[in-house]
Amino acid sequence: MKKTYLITGGAGFLGSHLCERLLGEGNKVICMDNFITGEIRNIKHLAADKNFRLIKRDVSKYINIKEKLDYVMHFASPASPVDYLNFPIQTLKVGSLGTHNTLGLAKAKKAKFFLASTSEVYGDPLAHPQKEEYWGNVNCIGPRSVYDEAKRFSEAITMAYHRARKVDTKIIRIFNTYGARMRKNDGRAIPNFICQARTNKPITVYGDGSQTRSFCYVDDLIEGIIRLANSSLNTPVNIGNPNEMKLIDLARLIIKLSASESRICFRKLPADDPKQRRPDITRANKYLKWAPEVNIEEGLRKTISWFAEG
Numbered sequence: 001m002k003k004t005y006l007i008t009g010g011a012g013f014l015g016s017h018l019c020e021r022l023l024g025e026g027n028k029v030i031c032m033d034n035f036i037t038g039e040i041r042n043i044k045h046l047a048a049d050k051n052f053r054l055i056k057r058d059v060s061k062y063i064n065i066k067e068k069l070d071y072v073m074h075f076a077s078p079a080s081p082v083d084y085l086n087f088p089i090q091t092l093k094v095g096s097l098g099t100h101n102t103l104g105l106a107k108a109k110k111a112k113f114f115l116a117s118t119s120e121v122y123g124d125p126l127a128h129p130q131k132e133e134y135w136g137n138v139n140c141i142g143p144r145s146v147y148d149e150a151k152r153f154s155e156a157i158t159m160a161y162h163r164a165r166k167v168d169t170k171i172i173r174i175f176n177t178y179g180a181r182m183r184k185n186d187g188r189a190i191p192n193f194i195c196q197a198r199t200n201k202p203i204t205v206y207g208d209g210s211q212t213r214s215f216c217y218v219d220d221l222i223e224g225i226i227r228l229a230n231s232s233l234n235t236p237v238n239i240g241n242p243n244e245m246k247l248i249d250l251a252r253l254i255i256k257l258s259a260s261e262s263r264i265c266f267r268k269l270p271a272d273d274p275k276q277r278r279p280d281i282t283r284a285n286k287y288l289k290w291a292p293e294v295n296i297e298e299g300l301r302k303t304i305s306w307f308a309e310g
C-alpha cells in the first residue's frame, strides 16, 4: 500500500538516498530541507517523479503539512564535525526544536515517527563495542556537544512522546556511513581522504591515526533504516558496520585504491574526538535480521568512482 512519508533533511547525504528508496517502492515522499548542508543536486533526479515534492523549510520553526502523512522521518541535521562546528546553534535547534516540531506533526497526523540518531550519543565511549544499553561518555560543554547533546535530547523527547503521547516511534543510532553524495568539503575522513588522494595532495590524518571507526556503506545503512521503520521496535537500534579500523589504515587503503601518490601528514586531533567506535549490532541482527553486506574495499571503490564522476 502506497504511503506518504515526510523526510526532513531529504536533500542531504542519507536523506536523499532514503527519498530515492521510498519512491522506488511506490510511496509518496515530501522532502523538506533548508539547504544549509543539503544540496539540490542530490534530489534533482527525483523532481520529475509525480510522487515527489520538495519543500524548502527550516524544521526548527513551526511546520504545517496539509495532506495526510503516514510517516515522519527526521533526518535533518548537520552531521559532520566540521559542519556542526560551523553551525552550532542550528545543530542544537534542529535536534531539539526540530525534533519537537516533527514529533508534534507526527502526533497530529497519527503518523509514525523515525528519529535519525547517532553513535555520537555514546561520546568518547568507555565501553567497547557499543551496545544500545551503554549510556555514553559525553562532554556536555565541549565543541562536539552541540551535536551529541542535541541528539541525546532528541532521543529523550522521542521516548517521551512514545510513552506519554503514544506515538509509534523508532530510533536508529547511525554509525559512520559513507558513499555517493557526501560533500567534497564536508570535512569527514572519507571524503577528505578521497579528494586528497585524487589530487595527490597530502592525506590529513588527525592525531597519530590510531583512533578507530567502523565504516558502513550507504546501501547497507538504508536497508537497515527500512527494516527498522517497518518493525515494531521502539527502543534505539545501532545500525553500522562492525568492521573496525584505525584511521591511519583507512588513509593507506584509500591511497592504494586510488593509485595515488599522496603521502600521509599528521594534524592536530580535534577536541573530544572519540578514540574508538564500533557498533554492537546484535539487536539489529536478532530483530531486523539485518547485517551489512558491502565490505570496505568494495564500498570505497564505488565511492571513489562517484567522486571521480562528480
Ligand code: UDP
Residues within 6 Å of the ligand: 080, 081, 176, 187, 188, 189, 190, 192, 193, 204, 205, 206, 207, 211, 213, 247, 269, 270, 273, 274
Ligand atoms: N579525520 C582525520 N582526517 C580528516 C578528517 C577526519 O584523521 O581529514 C579523523 C577524525 O579525527 C576522526 C575520524 O577521522 O578521528 C572520523 O572523523 P569523521 O569526521 O569522519 O567522523 P566522526 O566519526 O569523528 O564523527
